[in-house]
Structures are given as structure tokens and as C-alpha cells.
Amino acid sequence: MTDYPGAPRDAASPPTARDGRRLRVLAAMSGGVDSAVAAARAAEAGHDVTGVHLALSANPQSFRTGARGCCTVEDSRDARRAADVIGIPFYVWDLAERFRQDVVEDFLAEYRAGRTPNPCLRCNEKIKFAALLDKALALGFDAVCTGHYATVVVNEDGTRELHRASDLAKDQSYVLGVLDGRQLAHAMFPLGDTSTTKEEIRAEAARRGLSVARKPDSHDICFIADGDTQGFLARHLGSAEGDILDEEGHRVGRHSGAHGFTVGQRKGLRIGHPAPDGKPRYVLDISPVDNTVTVGPAGSLEVTALTAVRPRWCGTAPQGLGTYTAQLRAHGDETPVTAELTGSGPEAELLVTFDEPVRGVAPGQAVVLYDGPRVVGSATIARTRRRSRAAT
Structure with a gap:
């Protein structure tokens, strides 16, 4: 292994924690408590850690809306303060254009096609463990560290497996299921193998002097800070009135855009009259071709x-x-x-x-x-x- 800064590293050679090597680790710091504690634990374990905050918006809001959103100017400052307390170098990397193409545009395209995407999976696949990881490896880092709650298990032959977190209540392995073997070989999740509660993580952050100890968690979709997904879709995809049909093809209502619905949805259907059996109806199908939404009873789901x-x-x-x-x-x-x-x-x-x-x-x-x-x-x-x- 070469040790000078910026030296290239063979990406096929995975870092292993078991051999006691001091790794060069790039810690993705969102500005929240989990990523800050993860970076602190990696540094405390003796690794050479550098913090980086990803600027994912070309026009970030100055402040988040309540506990919604992330990657704002406020978050960048919080991440920098945490890095200063931990005592590690810190940088801001602009990946806004890559994020727009691979996550936001993909999100809109999927809804336009009548599908329901999960942008967190796409971000992990395309941004944190592709764009970020590739840049990290090119600069000589061994691993990317995040605050996800999941566990990497190293087998006797050096191969790696992704496992659920020790605390199933906080497990985030689902949104990491897109990682392939190469990406997993360079992933580090310091929070995943501990059974500490979120309050204990916050208490640890406070003991470490991290100001994010009581910062609210972000929720929903990070690039929709107000949480109004339907409003976001309407602004970007427009409105187009269409029919709401029952399973027999009879019109039971109208909608202003099929992209505002998802399979299994019950609320907000705006159907003018009840079903013949008086029971609730749910979205069964979304057809962007003829701009129709089909509804029916729960059993049909x-x-x-x-x-x-x-x-x-x-x-x-x-x-x-x-x-x-x-x-x-x-x-x-x-x-x-x-x-x-x-x-x-x-x-x-x-x-x-x-x-x-x-x-x-x-x-x-x-x-x-x-x-x-x-x-x-x-x-x-x-x-x-x-x-x-x-x-x-």
C-alpha cells in the first residue's frame, strides 16, 4: 500500500479492519448526528479520516424546514464544526449536477412512467458509493465511511457481506441493498455493529462536544424540503386531467395528474361517491399512457x-x-x-x-x-x- 497523499490505490484490493492497518477513510458528513459520530468513531479507531460534505443542490436553502430536508448551507456548516471538534480535515465537494441527473431526474422519470421510486437507494448507488467512492479511490482513500445503520462482515477469505444492523429498529440495510461487491469492499459503517439507541448516539455526540447532538433528524425526500411530494411533482411534471376508473372500467372520479398517485394509496383519491359495498378504495394501477388511475378494494392489492x-x-x-x-x-x-x-x-x-x-x-x-x-x-x-x- 502506498502512503503518500493522493497516491493511486488498486480498487480491487479491499481494505480490511482485521489486519490492523491504519486506513485512509473519507467520511461523508451530512451535517447530522449519525454521520458526525460515525466519523468520530472512525478517527478514534486510529484511521486517517478526512471529512467531506456533499453539496447536492445548486441552490441550497439557507435553513431546513423543521426536521425536513438535508444538504443545506446550514448542514454544511454543522458538518464543518463537527469536523473541527473531531480534529480532521474537512472539504465540501460539489456533486449537485451528478445528483440532479442520477437522482432527481431519475425520480421524475420514474413517476412520469407511473412507477414509485426510492431516491435514497439511487443516491447510495449512484452518488455515495459511485461518484463519491470513485473520487475517493482516485485520491488514495481506502474506504468511504457513512452514518448508516448496517454491518459489514469480513469472512475468513477476505470477502465481505452486508448484514442488518445490530439494532433492528434502526436498521438501514434496505437502502444499501444496491451496493455491489466492489462498493461493499470499500464501505465502512461504524454505527451498525452497536446496539446503542438513538438517544445514546445523541448522548455520545454530546460527550464528544458535537453541537449536532440535538439536531432533528431529516425525514422524507432530501430534495423536497417541505415534504410536499405531490406539489414537487406537479411543478416539474405539470398537470393533466384524467379519469379515475374502477376495476370494471367505469369512471368514478377525475384527477389532475396520474403522477400524484402511488399503488396502495387510500387518501386523497377525491372520488365523488362511495363504493357499492361502502368500503374504502385504494389505487391499484397507474397508467401514464392513457393518464388513468384504477382503484378498487383492499383485497385487489x-x-x-x-x-x-x-x-x-x-x-x-x-x-x-x-x-x-x-x-x-x-x-x-x-x-x-x-x-x-x-x-x-x-x-x-x-x-x-x-x-x-x-x-x-x-x-x-x-x-x-x-x-x-x-x-x-x-x-x-x-x-x-x-x-x-x-x-x-
């Missing part, structure tokens, strides 16, 4: 299987049929499944069959497979098969 595309594996891809558990949303429960990988390369698809039907599965979401606590990989849901209806 039950999905028995799905097909997912663009699979990404946290290690070696599985072979043939396998039994796993699947998670379908960031804070969702696991459900037993049988999964089969078909095809290869760009044509590869993941076929997932549920042991018991599940509800509210939307194209565009990610399905993440687990083998016990280990994250096997993830894929983007393209089609679903329902108990009472044909595939969506």
Missing part, C-alpha cells in the same frame, strides 16, 4: 409474485431457486419468498414468489432479499401478479 429488473448483488449472484425473506420498503417487515434469477447481464430478471400474498407493492420500488441477517441483493420491481387480477 394482494400480490402473489413479482418480476424485478436490474438486479444488484452484495457479493456472488445466487444460482437457481432459493428461499429467502424479502423486504419491500425501507421500514417494512420481512416476508418469506422463493426467488429465481433468469437471464444474465442487462436482460437478467428476478422472479419472486411470496409464501403469503402481500399488499401495496408498486412498480419502481425495490425488493431486497435477505438470507437471515445477510443482504443478498436487490432489484427494481417491474411487474406484479395479483391473486384476483392479471399482472399489472
Whole structure:
């Protein structure tokens, strides 16, 4: 290993914590308490840590709206103050254009196509562990450190696995399920293998003298600071009136833009009259081609299987049929499944069959497979098969 600053490093040679080496670590510091404590722990472990804040907006707001949003000017200053207290160098890197293309534009394109994306997964895949990691490796760093709650397990042969955090209540492995083996080899999550509560993390930050100890957590989508996703979509995608249909194709209402709905949605449907059985109706399908939204009873949301595309594996891809558990949303429960990988390369698809039907599965979401606590990989849901209806 070369030690001089900026020296290139073989990206195929993963850093290992078990051999006792002092690693050059780039700590992504959002300005929040988790990333600050993660950077402090990495420095305390003896690594050579440099903090970096990612400027992801061309026109950042000066202050966040309550506990919403992140990556503002305020956050940048908080991150810098934390780095000063920890005693590490600190920089701000402008990735706003890359973030706009790979995350924001992708988010809008998915909604335009009638799908429901998860921008946090895309940010981890394309920004934190692609654009940021590639730049870090080019500058001679060994690993990127973040405040995510997940665990990297190093096997005897040096290979790495992504596992759930010790504290399942804080586990964030779902949004990291897009990391491939190379990215995982250079990832460091200092908070994932501790069972401390969030209040204990805040108390640790206070003991370390970090001013972010009581800073509110950010919520929702970071680039929609006011939390009004439908308003954001309307401003960028416009309004286009269309029909709300029942399962028989009868018009039961009107909408001002199909992009304002997601599969499984119940509130805000603005249907003028109740269903014949008097029970609530939910969004079943969104068709951008004819700008229609189909609604129906809760039972029609039950999905028995799905097909997912663009699979990404946290290690070696599985072979043939396998039994796993699947998670379908960031804070969702696991459900037993049988999964089969078909095809290869760009044509590869993941076929997932549920042991018991599940509800509210939307194209565009990610399905993440687990083998016990280990994250096997993830894929983007393209089609679903329902108990009472044909595939969506």
C-alpha cells in the first residue's frame, strides 16, 4: 500500500479492519448526528479520516424546514464544526449536477412512467458509493465511511457481506441493498455493529462536544424540503386531467395528474361517491399512457409474485431457486419468498414468489432479499401478479 497523499490505490484490493492497518477513510458528513459520530468513531479507531460534505443542490436553502430536508448551507456548516471538534480535515465537494441527473431526474422519470421510486437507494448507488467512492479511490482513500445503520462482515477469505444492523429498529440495510461487491469492499459503517439507541448516539455526540447532538433528524425526500411530494411533482411534471376508473372500467372520479398517485394509496383519491359495498378504495394501477388511475378494494392489492429488473448483488449472484425473506420498503417487515434469477447481464430478471400474498407493492420500488441477517441483493420491481387480477 502506498502512503503518500493522493497516491493511486488498486480498487480491487479491499481494505480490511482485521489486519490492523491504519486506513485512509473519507467520511461523508451530512451535517447530522449519525454521520458526525460515525466519523468520530472512525478517527478514534486510529484511521486517517478526512471529512467531506456533499453539496447536492445548486441552490441550497439557507435553513431546513423543521426536521425536513438535508444538504443545506446550514448542514454544511454543522458538518464543518463537527469536523473541527473531531480534529480532521474537512472539504465540501460539489456533486449537485451528478445528483440532479442520477437522482432527481431519475425520480421524475420514474413517476412520469407511473412507477414509485426510492431516491435514497439511487443516491447510495449512484452518488455515495459511485461518484463519491470513485473520487475517493482516485485520491488514495481506502474506504468511504457513512452514518448508516448496517454491518459489514469480513469472512475468513477476505470477502465481505452486508448484514442488518445490530439494532433492528434502526436498521438501514434496505437502502444499501444496491451496493455491489466492489462498493461493499470499500464501505465502512461504524454505527451498525452497536446496539446503542438513538438517544445514546445523541448522548455520545454530546460527550464528544458535537453541537449536532440535538439536531432533528431529516425525514422524507432530501430534495423536497417541505415534504410536499405531490406539489414537487406537479411543478416539474405539470398537470393533466384524467379519469379515475374502477376495476370494471367505469369512471368514478377525475384527477389532475396520474403522477400524484402511488399503488396502495387510500387518501386523497377525491372520488365523488362511495363504493357499492361502502368500503374504502385504494389505487391499484397507474397508467401514464392513457393518464388513468384504477382503484378498487383492499383485497385487489394482494400480490402473489413479482418480476424485478436490474438486479444488484452484495457479493456472488445466487444460482437457481432459493428461499429467502424479502423486504419491500425501507421500514417494512420481512416476508418469506422463493426467488429465481433468469437471464444474465442487462436482460437478467428476478422472479419472486411470496409464501403469503402481500399488499401495496408498486412498480419502481425495490425488493431486497435477505438470507437471515445477510443482504443478498436487490432489484427494481417491474411487474406484479395479483391473486384476483392479471399482472399489472
